[in-house]
Amino acid sequence: MYVAVKGGEAAISNAHRLLADRRRGDRSLPSITIDQVAEQLGLAVDRVMAEASLYDRSLAALAVRQSRGDLIEAIFLLRAYRTTLPRFGNSVPLDTAAMQVERRVSATYKDLPGGQLLGPTFDYTHRLLDPSLLTDEEVDEPARKPASGEEVMRVSDILAHEGLIEADGDLPQDHEAGDLTREPMEFPMGRDLRLQALARGDEGFLLALGYSTQRGYGRNHPFVGEVRIGEVEVEMEVPELGFAVSLGRIRVTECQMVNQFKGSSKAPPQFTRGYGLVFGQSERKAMSMSLVDRALRADELGEDITAPAQDEEFVISHSDNVQATGFVEHLKLPHYVDFQAELAMVRKMRADIEAARAADRGENEMKDAAE
Amino acid sequence: MIDTPLLKVSGVSKFYGSRIGCKDVNFELWPGEVLAIVGESGSGKTTLLNCISTRLLPTTGSVEYRMRDGNFRDLYHISEAERRFLMRTDWGFVHQNPADGLRMTVSAGANVGERLMAVGDRHYGKIRQTATDWLGRVEISADRIDDQPRAFSGGMRQRLQIARNLVTGPRLVFMDEPTGGLDVSVQARLLDLVRGLVNDLGLAAIVVTHDLAVARLLSHRMMVMKDGHVIEHGLTDRVLDDPREPYTQLLVSSILQV
Amino acid sequence: MTADLATYNFAYLDEQTKRMIRRAILKAIAIPGYQVPFASREMPMPYGWGTGGVQVTASIIGRQDVLKVIDQGADDTTNAVSIRAFFQKVADVAVTTHTKDATIIQTRHRIPEQKLTEDQVLVYQVPIPEPLRFLEPRETETRKMHALEEYGLMHVKLYEDIAQNGRISKTYAYPVKVDGRYVMDPSPTPKFDNPKMHMSDALQLFGAGREKRIYAVPPHTEVVSLDFEDYPFEIQTFEQDCALCGAHGVYLDEVVLDDRGGRMFVCSDTDHCEDRREHGHVGAMLAPNQEAAE
Numbered sequence: 001m002y003v004a005v006k007g008g009e010a011a012i013s014n015a016h017r018l019l020a021d022r023r024r025g026d027r028s029l030p031s032i033t034i035d036q037v038a039e040q041l042g043l044a045v046d047r048v049m050a051e052a053s054l055y056d057r058s059l060a061a062l063a064v065r066q067s068r069g070d071l072i073e074a075i076f077l078l079r080a081y082r083t084t085l086p087r088f089g090n091s092v093p094l095d096t097a098a099m100q101v102e103r104r105v106s107a108t109y110k111d112l113p114g115g116q117l118l119g120p121t122f123d124y125t126h127r128l129l130d131p132s133l134l135t136d137e138e139v140d141e142p143a144r145k146p147a148s149g150e151e152v153m154r155v156s157d158i159l160a161h162e163g164l165i166e167a168d169g170d171l172p173q174d175h176e177a178g179d180l181t182r183e184p185m186e187f188p189m190g191r192d193l194r195l196q197a198l199a200r201g202d203e204g205f206l207l208a209l210g211y212s213t214q215r216g217y218g219r220n221h222p223f224v225g226e227v228r229i230g231e232v233e234v235e236m237e238v239p240e241l242g243f244a245v246s247l248g249r250i251r252v253t254e255c256q257m258v259n260q261f262k263g264s265s266k267a268p269p270q271f272t273r274g275y276g277l278v279f280g281q282s283e284r285k286a287m288s289m290s291l292v293d294r295a296l297r298a299d300e301l302g303e304d305i306t307a308p309a310q311d312e313e314f315v316i317s318h319s320d321n322v323q324a325t326g327f328v329e330h331l332k333l334p335h336y337v338d339f340q341a342e343l344a345m346v347r348k349m350r351a352d353i354e355a356a357r358a359a360d361r362g363e364n365e366m367k368d369a370a371e
Numbered sequence: 372m373i374d375t376p377l378l379k380v381s382g383v384s385k386f387y388g389s390r391i392g393c394k395d396v397n398f399e400l401w402p403g404e405v406l407a408i409v410g411e412s413g414s415g416k417t418t419l420l421n422c423i424s425t426r427l428l429p430t431t432g433s434v435e436y437r438m439r440d441g442n443f444r445d446l447y448h449i450s451e452a453e454r455r456f457l458m459r460t461d462w463g464f465v466h467q468n469p470a471d472g473l474r475m476t477v478s479a480g481a482n483v484g485e486r487l488m489a490v491g492d493r494h495y496g497k498i499r500q501t502a503t504d505w506l507g508r509v510e511i512s513a514d515r516i517d518d519q520p521r522a523f524s525g526g527m528r529q530r531l532q533i534a535r536n537l538v539t540g541p542r543l544v545f546m547d548e549p550t551g552g553l554d555v556s557v558q559a560r561l562l563d564l565v566r567g568l569v570n571d572l573g574l575a576a577i578v579v580t581h582d583l584a585v586a587r588l589l590s591h592r593m594m595v596m597k598d599g600h601v602i603e604h605g606l607t608d609r610v611l612d613d614p615r616e617p618y619t620q621l622l623v624s625s626i627l628q629v
Numbered sequence: 630m631t632a633d634l635a636t637y638n639f640a641y642l643d644e645q646t647k648r649m650i651r652r653a654i655l656k657a658i659a660i661p662g663y664q665v666p667f668a669s670r671e672m673p674m675p676y677g678w679g680t681g682g683v684q685v686t687a688s689i690i691g692r693q694d695v696l697k698v699i700d701q702g703a704d705d706t707t708n709a710v711s712i713r714a715f716f717q718k719v720a721d722v723a724v725t726t727h728t729k730d731a732t733i734i735q736t737r738h739r740i741p742e743q744k745l746t747e748d749q750v751l752v753y754q755v756p757i758p759e760p761l762r763f764l765e766p767r768e769t770e771t772r773k774m775h776a777l778e779e780y781g782l783m784h785v786k787l788y789e790d791i792a793q794n795g796r797i798s799k800t801y802a803y804p805v806k807v808d809g810r811y812v813m814d815p816s817p818t819p820k821f822d823n824p825k826m827h828m829s830d831a832l833q834l835f836g837a838g839r840e841k842r843i844y845a846v847p848p849h850t851e852v853v854s855l856d857f858e859d860y861p862f863e864i865q866t867f868e869q870d871c872a873l874c875g876a877h878g879v880y881l882d883e884v885v886l887d888d889r890g891g892r893m894f895v896c897s898d899t900d901h902c903e904d905r906r907e908h909g910h911v912g913a914m915l916a917p918n919q920e921a922a923e
Contacts, residue, residue, distance in 0.1 A: 008710035076675070083671040084637060184666035184841055187769050313767055323839050326676030330756065333678065333708050337701045337738045337897055340883055341800035341819040344865060349794060452777045459781075474785070481788045488788065489781025495791055495857040517792050 023068050037061040046251075046280025047071055051321065052078035053181065053200045054085075055250050055279050072202075076322045083181065090177060092235045092244050096254045096277075099230040101152050103281075107224040108258060114152030119229060120281075155225040156256045156273060165258065165271040187313050191297070194316060198292060199278055201319030203285045209309040210291035218295045218307030221260035222274065229253045229281050253278050257290035261301060272301065375437060377402045377543060377575050378423070383432030385418050391599035392418035396432070398594065398604065402542065403573040407590035407607065409580055409622070415599035416579045417547060423577065424464060424545045425454055436543075459486055463536030463544035467551040469528035472535070473520045479506060479531055480516040486539045505534040509564060526557040530564065537568065544569075546578040550585055562588050583623065587611055595619050640687040640720040646670055650688035650843070654834060657845035662807030663775070664758050669841040679712055680838025682735050682754035686716070689750065689834075690733060695723045697731035702739035702880065702897035709737070728900050738801075740822040742879050742901040745831035747848055753816045755837035758844065760804045760814040780812050783855060791860055800865070806853045807846055815852075821864045821880045826852040869894045872914035874905035 024031060038045050038061035048060040052075045060078055067073035103119025106112055118124075159165035169191065178193045180200075185193070198206065213220055231251050235244040257274035274294025276286035295309040308314055318324065376399040385392035393415035400406055408416045421427035423434055425446050435443040439461065446454065458464070466472040473482055483502040484492075492498050503513050509530035511523075520528050529549065536544060549565065550558040566589055569576055578589055586593050586607060593610050595603040595618070603616045614620045638644065646668075653667035672680040690696065696716055700709035704726040712735060713724050725731050728741045735752040745751060761771045764782045774780070783804060790797050803820035807813045815823060816835060826833060826846060833846040846852060856862040870877045872893040879901065881894040893914060896902035906915075 008705045008707045009714070012707060012710060012714075076671075079671040080673040084641075084643065086643070181668070181671070183668045186666060313769065317768075322671070323676045326678060326680075327756070327839055328677075329675060330677030333737075334701045334706055335738070335817075336882060337819055337880070338801040338817050340881070340897075341821070341865060343883065345798055345800050349796075349798070352795065451773075455777055455779065477785060477789050478792050480792055481785050484788055485781055485785050488784035489779065493784070493856075493858050495788065496859045498788065498857075499792075 023066070032065060034058055034061045034065060037064050043281060044069070044071060044074075046282055047203060047285070048074045048078055050279040050282060050285065051075045051200050051202065052082060053279075054078050054082040072321050072325050076325070079322055087179070087182070089236060091247065092237060094232045094234065094252065094277075096228065096232055096252070097151050097154050097157070099152065099228055099232045099252075099254075100147065100249075101228050101230040103229040104152060104226060105224070106155050106226040108155060108226075109158070112153070112155065112158065114150070121283075152228070154228075154256065155258070159225070159258070159271060163270070166261075166273060185316075187316075188299075189312065189316065191293075191300075194296060194312065195275065195277075195289075195293060197316045197319060198276075198289045201289070202321035202324070203282065203288070205319050205321070205324075206288040206292050207284060209295070209315060210288035212307065213291050213295050213309045218298070218310045220274070220291070220294050222291060222294065223258045224287065225256040225258040225273070227253065227255045227283055227286065229283070251280055253280065253282050253286040255283070255286035255290040257287070257294055259294050272297070376400060377404075377437050379433075379435040379443065380423055381433050381435075383419070383422050383429045383434065385415075385422050385427065386430045391415070393422065393596070393599045396601055398601075400543075400575055400577065402575055404592065405569060405574075405576045405578065405590045407578045407580060407586035407593040408596060409583060409586050409593055410596035411581060411622075414596040416581075416596045418599075419596070420545055420547055420577065420579045424462070425458070426464075439542075459489055460539050461541050461543065463533075463541045465529075465532055465536055465544065465546040465549050467548040469520065469525070469532045472532045473528060475520050478517045478519055479511065479523070482520065482531060482535050483538050486535065490539065501538060502534075505538050506531075508568070509534045524557075525553055526561060529553065529561055533565065533568070537572065537574075540572070542575060544574055544576045546576060548580055548582075549578065550580075550582065558585075565589060583611065595622070637719055639692075640690050640716070641673070642670065642684065642687045647688040650684055653843045654685065654688065654845065657834070657843050658832070658847050660811070661847055661850050662805075662811030662813040662844060664837075664842040664844045666841055667843050669838045672838060674711070674715070676839035677756055678708060679735070679737060679754040681836030681840075681843070682737070682752050682838075683712060683715070683836075684838060685752050685834050685836035685843060686733055686735050687720070689752075690716070690720055690722060692720075692722065694732045695725050695730055697725050697728065697734045697900075698736075699734065699739060699741070699898075699900075700737040701882075702741075703899040705899065726900050727904070728898075738817055738819075739880070739897060740818060740825045742876075742896070742898045743904075744825075745829060747830040749831040751829075751831050751833045753818075753833065753835045755814070755816045755835045755842070756839075758814055758835065758837040758840050758842040760802075760812050775811060778810070780806075783812055784857075787855060787857065787860075791857070797856065797860060797862075803862075804855050806855060808850050809853075812855070813844060813846075813852075819865060819880060820854065820862070823852070823854045823862070824864065828852075867894060870912060871896045871902060871905075872912045874902045874910045875912040876902065876905055876910070 038057045041064065044064050045057055045060045048063055048071055049055050049057070052060070059081065060074070063074035063077040064071070066077060101117060103121060104114065104117045106116065156165055160167060178190065178196070180193055180196045212218070229251070231249040233249055234247045236247055237244050255276035259272045259274060261272040262269055272294065274290035276289030276293065278285045278289065292309055292315060295307070296312050296315060298305050298310040305311060378400040380396060380398050383396045384394045396419055408419060410416045418427065422429040428447070434446045436446055437443050464472065480499055480502040483505050484498040487498050487501060503516060506513060506516060511527055511530055520531055523531060550561055553561060562585060568574070569589070578585065580586055590607045592605065593607045594601050595610065595616065597618050603610060603614065603619045610619065611623055614623050650667060653665045657663065657665045669681065670684060672683055674680060674683065686696070696713065697704065698709045698713040700706040703709065716722055717724060728734065728743045732748060733750050733752060734741065735754065737754040740751065759771050761774055761782065764786060765771050765774065787797050790799065799820065801819045802814055802817040803823055805813050805815055805823060805826065815826060828849055828851065829846070830848055832848055835844045854862040865880070867881045869881065871879065871881060873895050876896055880897045882897045884893050884895055885891070886893055
């Protein structure tokens, strides 16, 4: 006797209970705290903040813990929270020249005002597993030099003095930066919206696309003008006051990629730029973003669009990992109604072919018999 | 006899920055007339063709076309909807590479039938019958109707492209090096076919070619282009038998020596 | 922080967002079948799992509404249960499994068997709203094709189907023309359900969250499935009746009974099936033994 499957509700609630159990793991071990996640898995927290477009270390850390370390799930959690938040207004553009830099490297100049500053980087570490991390060994205090308080000149400004690099793009006075999360997306899109999409785009996807431009799929001859990481002030104009007030400081990673440009009928040869800016510390993401940003300017600069990284609709439509994971994973939802329709169609078509073959055989037999 | 032209091209120029694509081209095309535009590669003939066929926006100039209602319309001042409708009904465009003009992943029948369906034909059997007829006219056997062009030879693809364009009975067809990628023997057969179709259907055509033999065989009139300028223009027989410009003389002699 | 997290507006979305979505819905109703771009929000369920339908429902639902949610025609599939629970949590509305009692029905992949009334709204969850998408991947190009009513390619697809398979083999997400103008994807419902869209008394709304599109079929609007004169549109037919309620001419699910090829067919619309059984209809499986033996 067939009984239709029931009890979806109970199944779901049991699944959630089991999930909570697995999240907690072995009860004899202390559970990790949000502070521990924020402090000791800081780069995971940074990635979640960047791709969720919400700068809040504690909430991002909570999301990382709640998602059992599945970062795309954590990004999803934080975004679903972000979407419910009211918007008070736009900040004034960040002044990254005034950044309190912790790291700053340039590949285009040996030395430059402000110097090269390695900062907390994995570069030049030998990737040997470190047994000292198996125990809770004492860690030395970092060596610090007193902050000079001077602004660290941006490499793009150095080149701009000679007119060798394109200036910062000009926007009309009344231009208001769009908000990808509040307005419908349309192609072709402005560079402001495009950069927004890239800033919250999936790190792995942008990495692969940036990499593809280096391997010849939309090559654009990049040099790292500079990468800088550090804290910048976020300011907002308050109409009642008539001047900008500081809302606080955030840590960001900025990459200015300097690219060759042959010049066109409209513009003499000069260096062009790809730009990357992300929350927290993520050089990989900022550099990939600047490669892809430059690649996506092919149309604007009159270059042939031949490679995936140059195709705005392709890149932007597929860069969002929350969208991508949802749609890929929705395939596990029931589709049996449609499958039933396909099943019936395939059976019918097979039956037709069988019938036609049988008819052929019948004819042949008749012929044979007649001969 | 119709005493008005089909197409009026006036002062068409196209600049790429400071480089000339084509400069100050003027001519009229009459119904049923075949015009060849000849020149070496880089002479501007393809740029001109693209400007006339609205695939490329010229820097200056106008192109007027006599619509089926008898009125002339400036092709750069009609709506995109009208332009696209024109392109898939009253015009044809035969590309040098058939892959640019065909849908390589749908059958030959669907390739020919597409324009009919685009204008509202909704009877499968009739569409298929028309497609079969047209395949016959371009010498493609009816039993290939359900095969994809991928499985066709170069010459067959080009003939299929022609059928696909002619099925709606256009009055004007543009051809860009229609025999470009083909073997010599295949070329001859295709040219023969095209000449027959153009005559039978009373088509007007603009054919871009670097091959004077193609111009000789297909066209009534020809224009010779060099560095973006039309340097000689006249009846095909006259231009080929009695070229006036030194460049044309050079072109003609170099061909005839072969 | 926790206090913020715990409070959400009625039906989750803030009122400003609802207004934005309602404007999109009104535009969609004004231009039947046209895909209206809207600023789809991040929802607390994954993209592809009904975020579009949920946003539409959240924007139109009021405290008096009675909500029914189905997936594959059934009220008890996990995703339907989950979405229903979501609205119970964030909107505290009455829910039902009875089609006739619902004022809003959110659905994935089916249209209820029972004829809907003018007091009801059917909200579809849509994964890919663009019927031309698999013929032309580019949004910029497909929007132009819709604007210029260039739908020839759609029939090329159907032509090709007949040429290769002897029939139009598309079985679900079967394209329709709405009000004689826009070609529309009815979402992945089996084509069996297409005729129910035509001249429906109920308002039909379609939400695609990931693709950020809303479209609509207003009540009493012509919805025609694309076809050829000599290969007219046909819906699926089933040789069997529902094994539980004996219903004929409804959409059936195939249930595998054992590993020896045993199959039975039951109503995909679970409410319809239960309702019939309550009214004394009996299918072969539930019939008393002697009848079955005859």
